[in-house]
Amino acid sequence: MSVIQVQNLNKSYNNLQALTEISFELYKGEIFGIIGPDGAGKSTLFNILATLLAPNSGYVSILGMDLNKDYKKIRKEIGYLPGTFSLYPDLTVLENLKFFAAMYQSGIKENLAMIMPIWRQLIPFKNRLAGKLSGGMKQKLALCCALVHKPHILLLDEPTTGVDPVSRREFWELLAQIKSYGISVLVSTPYMDEVTRCDRIALLEKGRFIVIDTPSQIIKDYEGKLYALKTDELFHLLELLDQYGENCSFYPYGEYLHISFYQDVGQAVDRFKNFLNQNQISYNSFQEITPILEDCFIELIKKSRDVYH
Amino acid sequence: MYTIEVQNLTKRFGSFTAVNNISFQVKKGEIFGFLGANGAGKTTAMKMMCGLLLPTSGSARIAGYDLKSESKQIKKEIGYMSQRFSLYDDLTIKENMMLFGTIYKVPKQELNERIEGHLTELNLMNHKDQLVSSIPLGWKQKLAFSTALLHRPKIVFLDEPTSGVDPIVRREFWSLIYKAAAQGVTIFITTHYMDEASYCERISIMAEGDLKLIGTPTDLKIRMGVNTIEELFTHFVNR
Ligand SMILES: Nc1ncnc2c1ncn2[C@@H]1O[C@H](COP(=O)(O)OP(=O)(O)OP(=O)(O)O)[C@@H](O)[C@H]1O
Numbered sequence: 001m002s003v004i005q006v007q008n009l010n011k012s013y014n015n016l017q018a019l020t021e022i023s024f025e026l027y028k029g030e031i032f033g034i035i036g037p038d039g040a041g042k043s044t045l046f047n048i049l050a051t052l053l054a055p056n057s058g059y060v061s062i063l064g065m066d067l068n069k070d071y072k073k074i075r076k077e078i079g080y081l082p083g084t085f086s087l088y089p090d091l092t093v094l095e096n097l098k099f100f101a102a103m104y105q106s107g108i109k110e111n112l113a114m115i116m117p118i119w120r121q122l123i124p125f126k127n128r129l130a131g132k133l134s135g136g137m138k139q140k141l142a143l144c145c146a147l148v149h150k151p152h153i154l155l156l157d158e159p160t161t162g163v164d165p166v167s168r169r170e171f172w173e174l175l176a177q178i179k180s181y182g183i184s185v186l187v188s189t190p191y192m193d194e195v196t197r198c199d200r201i202a203l204l205e206k207g208r209f210i211v212i213d214t215p216s217q218i219i220k221d222y223e224g225k226l227y228a229l230k231t232d233e234l235f236h237l238l239e240l241l242d243q244y245g246e247n248c249s250f251y252p253y254g255e256y257l258h259i260s261f262y263q264d265v266g267q268a269v270d271r272f273k274n275f276l277n278q279n280q281i282s283y284n285s286f287q288e289i290t291p292i293l294e295d296c297f298i299e300l301i302k303k304s305r306d307v308y309h
Numbered sequence: 310m311y312t313i314e315v316q317n318l319t320k321r322f323g324s325f326t327a328v329n330n331i332s333f334q335v336k337k338g339e340i341f342g343f344l345g346a347n348g349a350g351k352t353t354a355m356k357m358m359c360g361l362l363l364p365t366s367g368s369a370r371i372a373g374y375d376l377k378s379e380s381k382q383i384k385k386e387i388g389y390m391s392q393r394f395s396l397y398d399d400l401t402i403k404e405n406m407m408l409f410g411t412i413y414k415v416p417k418q419e420l421n422e423r424i425e426g427h428l429t430e431l432n433l434m435n436h437k438d439q440l441v442s443s444i445p446l447g448w449k450q451k452l453a454f455s456t457a458l459l460h461r462p463k464i465v466f467l468d469e470p471t472s473g474v475d476p477i478v479r480r481e482f483w484s485l486i487y488k489a490a491a492q493g494v495t496i497f498i499t500t501h502y503m504d505e506a507s508y509c510e511r512i513s514i515m516a517e518g519d520l521k522l523i524g525t526p527t528d529l530k531i532r533m534g535v536n537t538i539e540e541l542f543t544h545f546v547n548r
């Protein structure tokens with residue numbers, strides 16, 4: 001059963017085409033991730049689904065209601081965390097939470113258990129003005145506010161941006177719990193390690209979905225052969241590689257350089273090793289690895305732009 | 310030679326201690342990663358080092374100047390990219406750069422040349438008259454970084470410059486950082502991306518106001534017996 005249906009959605013601002021022929025469904029109890037480069041149109045899509053922005057054409061139904069006609073009813077059923085802050089800086093942490101609960105005619109007591117894993121971290125600061133929280137703490141509070149009325153559908157536009165890695169893990173555990181209540185979640189994130197935890201992912205590039213699939217299928221569909229090189233001269237090597245004319249793509253990944261080869265991999269690898277030797281780059285290890293979603297994302301975006309490095 | 314020397318720096322808000330007696334040094338041209346959980350005190354510490362917030366106690370020398378008595382000179386020698394807002398949305402790309410350059414009194418001719426240089430480097434020459442509000446976040450962040458370099462500061466303080474930026478542009482941002490550092494600019498940066506921590510020469514980890522640990526990523530992993538920076542980080546977050 002689907003709780004959101006989107007068909008051939010288009011949106012343009014003046015001359016700029018922000019979304020083109022977007023179609024997808026969000027199933028009940030599903031966590032659906034939207035990823036895409038900056039400016040791809042993620043927030044436009046969220047604003048439309050949250051009934052804050054009208055599309056130019058296309059059909060959207062949310063919980064069986066038509067977006068154009070029933071937007072007032074729809075608003076009551078969704079929880080929306082916009083990409084930019086929506087808190088009241090002059091209210092305290094607790095007052096903000098109470099305000100959002102009241103807005104949806106919901107008490108905070110009933111649903112506190114659900115948001116506790118995140119709310120717990122804010123309790124010591126509950127009487128502090130929201131404007132005086134650190135960046136990541138504000139984000140956590142905004143998240144609690146979007147969740148506090150236990151909506152049927154959650155629209156989360158970059159809920160974890162600026163949130164530290166430990167809290168991000170806790171947040172995704174919370175999402176898994178929320179899912180078990182039958183709540184459906186549409187979420188965008190710039191952290192590729194997080195999308196692994198989605199049931200399905202859509203990759204938005206220049207206003208179009210270029211892939212919609214499960215994380216494991218996206219990894220299976222990775223086209224090149226991926227290698228990881230460990231060297232202490234990473235950024236120096238990157239500069240040298242600007243002149244490397246071969247058909248491969250490369251980028252730093254933490255302590256490693258990731259390199260994807262496409263054809264005649266055995267020979268391409270040998271040529272690459274020669275290149276390292278010629279330039280006297282010493283390395284600790286160089287081996288084939290299984291791609292993770294960040295590699296897939298980089299590859300898909302590069303491919304859709306049809307330019308390699 | 311150290312460009313940042315922090316001694317027992319402390320900040321209290323009422324009875325709450327946001328930064329607790331921290332001390333450390335950063336070398337010229339070093340890329341220093343300032344890590345810690347949300348609310349650990351990173352932004353507060355950074356604001357003090359930039360002369361934007363008065364310390365409750367402690368002292369610092371920034372770019373050779375004393376934080377208390379020479380804060381005017383310090384402001385000329387540093388660039389600062391704040392968490393989230395660092396450019397004016399309703400000005401164009403070029404206007405933003407002109408504005409910041411003028412604030413720092415970069416001579417007109419020189420300023421025009423530098424702006425052109427940066428915009429060419431960023432591939433933004435054709436977009437220079439576009440409003441900043443209309444450009445994607447990643448571009449904004451790269452632009453804000455270049456803008457912070459316009460007056461050729463000795464140190465730049467970057468507070469989560471890549472938060473929310475996509476994986477491709479994040480890497481482009483780091484190339485810009487490396488270029489600046491290679492020219493001798495000291496980079497003091499916060500991030501919540503653990504892969505970026507390993508691009509830093511040294512990192513520190515703050516927790517609840519305390520500076521817990523400082524060293525190269527490799528040494529710290531060995532010292533704490535962990536395999537990844539993420540494990541290292543998790544170790545210092547109390548739950
Ligand atoms: N003006 C203020 N009044 C009261 N408390 C404040 C004020 N400014 C900051 N704090 C508190 O100081 C602590 C440290 O905040 P800071 O912004 O330095 O954290 P941070 O390490 O930058 O976190 P983040 O990663 O979330 O950006 C937080 O508990 C914050 O709420």
Ligand SMILES: [Mg+2]
Pocket residue numbers: 134135136351352353392468
């Ligand atoms: Mg901060």
